[in-house]
Amino acid sequence: MVDKALNDTHQSAFDAIKETVGEFTVADPKMRTKNVDVFYGDKQAIFDVSLDIGNNEVIAMIGPSGCGKSTFLRCLNRMNDTIPTCRVSGSMSLEGEDLYGPNLDPVLLRARVGMVFQKPNPFAKSIYDNVAYGPRIHGLSNNRAELDDIVIGSLKKAGLYDEVKDRLEAPGTSLSGGQQQRLCIARTIAVSPEVILMDEPCSALDPIATARIEELIDELRENYAIAIVTHSMQQAARVSQRTAYFHLGKLVEVGETNHIFTNPSHELTENYITGRFG
């Protein structure tokens, strides 16, 4: 009985989300997605999502657990390819090039669209080798001096250099959680991507480490387009310029961050950001 009632309310809530409220396109998008559906086997995880990611902006994706925001993010650099049952339809493009088209190899795509994960995941290598790994496999440097420059530059941009400059040969896993996450960001920057995707980058970190990462995101915005998935609405409000609210696999509302947080148009968005559920 209860289950059925819940299912009914679930269904009615699902049906209630007709189409995305707010402007999901931007004038000069870095990445553009249109009518994206994602399936895991028979189960559909994303329904008809269209969203642009602009240049030099931070776009936050928020929503309750299981709403598909991480799934959507992972489609943006084809990380979902590693899941055999995952199927993506609709159009997604990076600077006009089709992500799933024949011209954009996933390896090249991932070099252009970097990713930072929820849990810091440094390689079992030294700090230096962690950052140098991307440039090495992509052949971005001709000699050791150039590689040194890339590594040190990336560590500086990630705000980690001063803390680790004396122990670049120490294993990456010997750092604290917050440092490891900044190392992962440095590792991503080292490849000079155009877009950085962040999947709840601070969920495993304490408030101080979180504050440092948020500062870093703000600085990185100058050179990169950033899409960040977060469970913390305060974080979304602090770091992003635009916010997209996902619910049950649909994109409910998208708009300027201060507009979303002060005057949301959709009832579900309002319920979520006021903490009524989620």
Place this chain on the structure above:
Amino acid sequence: MIDVNNSPGASGSEPSNDTSATRKNTTELVKATLARRYAAEKRFRFYGIFAIAASLLFLAVLLTSIFIKGLPAFTATKVQLEVTLDTELLGIDATANEDAIRAANYAAVIKKAMRERFPDATKRKQKKELDRLMSTGAEYDIARRVQENPNLLGQTVTLWLQADDELDALIKSGVDLTKPDAISTRMSDQQIAWANQFKETGEVKTGFNTAFFTNGDSREPEQAGIRAALTGSAFTLLVTFLLSFPIAVAAAIYLEEFAPQNRWTDIIEVNINNLAAVPSIVFGLLGLAVFINFMHLPRSAPIVGGLVLSLMTLPTIIIASRASLKAVPPSIREAATGLGASPQQVVWHHVLPLAMPGILTGTIIGLAQALGETAPLLMIGMVAFIVDIPTSITDASTVLPVQVFLWADSPERAFVERTSAAIIVLLGFLVAMNAVAVLLRKKFERRW
């Protein structure tokens, strides 16, 4: 979970009473079960300790018995004898070539020396008994010395020569030789009296049994050695390792990292698991049919043994390697993939180094199994009586466990200690292999 607006006061004041009542009840219920739960835990711990103690006890008994029986085989008795290298008796002179020197009649020289040492042996039976005190190995020993230094011909030299296994056992047992009735041996009272004379005059000594480590198999226990079996085992394991390690690791990587999940890979997986459970003698039959009868590879050779043992070892290494690959955290794969590493780079740069310790452990387990395997090797003829040390993987040879099997079957009493000694060497081989595995693990684990 979604529509909270419809039921605003669903969890109001009512449940709080309920909660405190339940809480009190819970406390009592938990208290009632505590003693039982702790007793169960204590019991379980006791079972565990008992199981470990029992297995340690059995292991100790086994090892003690093997070592007590086997250690005497590592020493051998030598007899001091004044030998006249009479060219007439030997049937050669100073101009003899190497072959002639090797084929000369050293037995006659030794017999003569023994008779001079014990002139009281006059009857035919006594003389025979006297001759039986010395090993035929003594002849080879003298031949070797003469080959090295032909000037010895015609001279009288004092040599320490190998004693026969019965005399060897008698001396090493340390019994009182003056009371022959109390000794259980195949030797006659007369022989024991001679042995006693040797002992009293200090003409016997026991030293390290080098023959055991330098000789191949022999019908004479005092000359039988494990060198041939040890070399055969080493060659066989080498072939096994070179074949099974790369193939198994490649198969495991493909199945775990690249193969699509479909019915075919499921069938392959089930079959690999089944192969691990196939009785090893079946692999021996297969080896006999395919490698020897069809491919005409040499019989009794380490190459065929290695091939057969590879078949047997493959599933073990594949299963261990797959488990080890599976245990590598997915976050590492994601990190590398997210940076734009190709699937192969992900595996070679990150997954494989992290899985290597586990893969090596699996390999060592598989090779240890192969080292101790007897049954399939019997099928392909590695049960042969091998006197010559094999020099390549195509030479006829045997392996340590088969040598143990052969010696355990021999009637001479001196083979009992050699059987145990061969087991000790086999265990030593295993310990050495495990030590290498531990070292390699340490080396790879440092990369974390």
